[in-house]
Amino acid sequence: MLNAKDSIQHSTFNIQHSTFTMPLTLRLSLTYLLLTLVGLLLLGAGFVTLAGGYLSGQRAQSLDAQAEIYAALIGELADSPQALQGLAAGGVGRELLPAGTAARLFSTGGALLSGEPALGPFPSRPALALVRPALPLPASQAADRSYTARAVTSGGQTIGVVELSRSSAEDQRLLSSLRALTIQAALAAGAVMALASLLVARSIASPILRQSRRAERLSHEFDTGPRQSGPPQRDEIGRLAASLDALESGLRAYTARIGELEQSRTRFYRSVSHDLRTPLTAISGTLENLIDSAPAEQQPALATLDAEARRLARLVDDLLRPPDDGRMLLSRRAQVHLAPLADEICALLAGRAHRAGVALRCLADDALSVSGDRDRLKQALLNLLDNALRATPPGGSVALTVARADGQAQISVADSGPGIPAALRAQIWERGVRGDSPGSSGLGLAIVREIVIAHGGEAYLDADHRPGARIVIELPLGRAEEPIP
Numbered sequence: 001m002l003n004a005k006d007s008i009q010h011s012t013f014n015i016q017h018s019t020f021t022m023p024l025t026l027r028l029s030l031t032y033l034l035l036t037l038v039g040l041l042l043l044g045a046g047f048v049t050l051a052g053g054y055l056s057g058q059r060a061q062s063l064d065a066q067a068e069i070y071a072a073l074i075g076e077l078a079d080s081p082q083a084l085q086g087l088a089a090g091g092v093g094r095e096l097l098p099a100g101t102a103a104r105l106f107s108t109g110g111a112l113l114s115g116e117p118a119l120g121p122f123p124s125r126p127a128l129a130l131v132r133p134a135l136p137l138p139a140s141q142a143a144d145r146s147y148t149a150r151a152v153t154s155g156g157q158t159i160g161v162v163e164l165s166r167s168s169a170e171d172q173r174l175l176s177s178l179r180a181l182t183i184q185a186a187l188a189a190g191a192v193m194a195l196a197s198l199l200v201a202r203s204i205a206s207p208i209l210r211q212s213r214r215a216e217r218l219s220h221e222f223d224t225g226p227r228q229s230g231p232p233q234r235d236e237i238g239r240l241a242a243s244l245d246a247l248e249s250g251l252r253a254y255t256a257r258i259g260e261l262e263q264s265r266t267r268f269y270r271s272v273s274h275d276l277r278t279p280l281t282a283i284s285g286t287l288e289n290l291i292d293s294a295p296a297e298q299q300p301a302l303a304t305l306d307a308e309a310r311r312l313a314r315l316v317d318d319l320l321r322p323p324d325d326g327r328m329l330l331s332r333r334a335q336v337h338l339a340p341l342a343d344e345i346c347a348l349l350a351g352r353a354h355r356a357g358v359a360l361r362c363l364a365d366d367a368l369s370v371s372g373d374r375d376r377l378k379q380a381l382l383n384l385l386d387n388a389l390r391a392t393p394p395g396g397s398v399a400l401t402v403a404r405a406d407g408q409a410q411i412s413v414a415d416s417g418p419g420i421p422a423a424l425r426a427q428i429w430e431r432g433v434r435g436d437s438p439g440s441s442g443l444g445l446a447i448v449r450e451i452v453i454a455h456g457g458e459a460y461l462d463a464d465h466r467p468g469a470r471i472v473i474e475l476p477l478g479r480a481e482e483p484i485p
Contacts, residue, residue, distance in 0.1 A: 023205075024201070024204075024205045024208065024237055025198070025201045025202055025205045026201075027201075028197065028200070028201035028204060028205065029194070029197045029198045029201045031197075032193065032196075032197030032200065032201065033190060033193055033194050033197050036189060036190060036193040036197070037186055037189075037190050037193075040182075040185065040186040040189055040190075041182070041183075041186050044178075044179070044182025044183070044185065044186060045182070047178070047182065048175055048178050048179055048182060051174075051175060051178055052171070052175050055171040055174070055175070056146070056168075056171070059146050059166060059168065059171065060146060060148065062098075062166075063101070063146060063147075063148040063164050063165070063166060064148050066097060066098070066101060066164055067148045067149065067150040067162060067163075067164045068150055069096075070096070070097065070103065070150070070162055070164065071150035071151065071152050071153075071162045073096070074087060074105070074152045074160070074162060075152050075153050075154050075159075078152070078154060078159060078160075079154045079155065079159075080154065080159060081107060081108065081159045081160065083159075084105065084107075084113065084152065084159050084160045085107075085113055087105075088105040088113035088114035097164070100166055100167060101164055101165070101166050102115065102116050102119060102164070102165045102166070103115060103162065103163070103164055104116070104119060104123075104127075104162075104163045104165075105152075105160055105161070105162055105163075106123050106127055106131055106160060106161045106162075106163065107131075107160055107161075108131055108132055108158055108159065108160060108161070109131065109132065109133055109134060110122070110123055110128070110131040110132075110133035110137050113160065115163070119140060119142070119145075119165065120140020120141075121140060122137050122138055122139060122140040123137065123139065123140065123149070123161065123163060124139055124140060124141040124147040124149065124163055124165065125139045125141055125147065126147050126148050126149040126163070127147070127149035127161050127163040129149070130149055130150075130151050130158075130161045131161050142165075144167060144168050144169055144172070145165045145166065145167050145168060146165060146166050146168055147163065147164070147165045148163070148164055148165075149161055149162065149163045149164070150162055208237065208240055209239070209240075211240060212239045212240035212243045213243075215240065215243035215244050215246075215247045216239075216243040216246070216247075218247050218250075271447075332373050332374070332375065333371060333372055333373055334371070334372075334373075334374065335369050335370070335371055335478045336369060336370055336371070336372055336373075336374045336377055336478070337368075337369045338364060338365070338368045338369060338370065338402045338409060338411065339364035339365065339366045339368065339402060341374065341377065341378060341381070342362050342364040342381070342400055342402050342411075343362055343364065344378075345362075345378060345381050345382060345385060345400065346360055346361075346362035346385075346400060348382075349382075349385055349386075349389065352389060353389055353398065356389060356392070356394060357394030357395055357396075358389055358392045358394065358395075358396050358397060358398055359396070359397040359398070360385075360389075360397075360398050360399075360400075361397065361398070361399045361400070362399075362400045363399065363400070363401045363402070363403075364400075364401070364402035365402055365403050365404060367404075368402060368403075368404060368409045368477065369409075369477070369478045370409050370455065370475045370476065370477060370478045371455075371476075371478035372455040372475070372478075373454075373455075376451045376454070376455075377451065377455070379447070379451065380447070380448045380451040380452065380473070381400070381411065381413070383444040383445070383447060383448050384413040384444075384445075384448060384471050384473075385398065385400060385413055386444065387444055387445070388413050388414075388415035388417070388469070389415075391415055391417035391418065391468075391469070392415045392416055392417040392468070393417065396415065396416040396417060396468070397415070397416050398413070398414070398415045398416075399412075399413070399414045399415075400412075400413055401413075401414070404477075405474070407477070408457075408474045408475060408476055408477060409474070409475045409476075409477055410472060410473070410474050411472070411473040411474075411475070412462070412470055412471065412472045412473070413470070413471050414462075414465060414468060414469070414470040414471075415468040415469055415470075416467055416468040417467075417468045417469065418467075418468070419466075419467060419468050419469045420461065420469050425461055425463065428445050428461065429445050429446055429449045429459070430446060431446040445459075445471075448471075448473075452473050452475070455475050455476075456475070456476055457473060457474050457475035457476065458473075458474045459471065459472070459473050459474075460472055
């Protein structure tokens with residue numbers, strides 16, 4: 001039996017939980033509906049406000065123009081205060097004013113000479129600013145009327161003040177009608193939006209609910225042991241979160257059981273993936289060259305694409321048949337002329353370098369050849385040039401050089417980029433070590449080193465090269481009697 005404290009806590013939990021169990025569809029529908037109504041009401045209120053300001057401005061401009069004309073007319077007919085009083089008694093010029101416009105004449109001392117007594121015995125505030133009463137006078141001004149005043153002058157002297165006013169009740173009735181119309185339009189639009197928001201909310205919530213069911217089905221495929229039961233989830237996001245929690249628990253248990261196997265598979269497929277990217281880089285470079293130049297004769301480019309596709313197939317075959325001792329196989333060893341190979345690689349990457357704003361140079365000794373696998377050597381050089389182009393900023397340069405050094409063939413790739421950090425120089429040849437270049441997988445230089453070692457050569461970083469980085473490959477020269485492919 002629960003005590004009082006436990007009962008209060010249980011009731012509090014139920015209240016808090018019930019707050020968040022409203023279906024997502026209903027919450028989205030109410031949100032869209034509320035936003036629509038608020039937006040329409042704000043828009044209508046702004047329109048009514050603008051309309052009221054416009055009507056008020058038009059009324060003030062009309063009164064000002066009429067007051068100017070009326071004051072000028074009275075000034076032409078009266079040349080003294082006494083004459084003004086005579087004209088006021090006869091109501092001269094009233095017939096020229098529009099219907100609904102009330103006119104009053106005041107002396108320079110603020111005394112009412114003519115006009116409707118119902119408007120009060122004293123001048124309005126605009127008229128008070130023009131008279132000079134002996135004693136301070138209160139303003140006779142109704143809240144629902146607009147007022148304006150002009151001085152009546154004759155011979156350069158003020159002989160009186162004319163005041164015109166007009167009721168604003170008609171404008172207020174128009175604004176009231178506009179307010180009512182705005183509310184009616186908002187309600188009508190709200191009814192339409194209620195249906196539309198329900199359809200939109202369902203279209204948003206349905207994928208979430210489908211994913212929730214899918215995650216729930218997947219979670220049952222893993223043996224995760226006993227599960228903690230919680231309060232039922234009526235909200236789509238809550239159900240999805242609960243399903244994802246169960247799925248996460250199952251995936252962790254599953255991952256723990258196959259951890260060692262997964263590591264070996266991950267390493268294998270990463271290597272395969274990286275090797276597949278190398279020929280694809282060449283294919284992409286050729287396509288970019290075609291796009292840039294748009295030649296009339298496309299046969300050379302198509303031939304290049306065909307050759308790269310065949311090389312990709314050969315690389316996949318080699319990668320899917322790894323040797324037992326872990327060393328890289330060179331299944332197609334022959335004499336490889338390095339100058340044509342270097343020219344071919346630079347031609348493949350020329351378009352990419354041009355678009356990156358990098359100057360790509362190729363300097364090769366035509367007399368040098370090595371004994372090895374041409375596809376693997378091309379793969380190694382493409383990896384080096386790919387790294388160099390990614391690391392070199394626009395305006396920089398990358399150079400591929402093939403020369404003889406100490407009885408060996410020396411191939412170097414130098415760039416003018418930021419260089420390799422000192423902390424990584426001893427580790428760049430290891431798998432998984434990534435530099436700062438975007439898109440780096442940490443496998444390129446490790447594969448380059450494996451290819452060079454398989455050819456009986458050596459790969460190293462020239463630590464003295466400044467600026468940028470310079471990778472050097474040294475390979476033994478091939479025998480002259482071997483055929484050149």
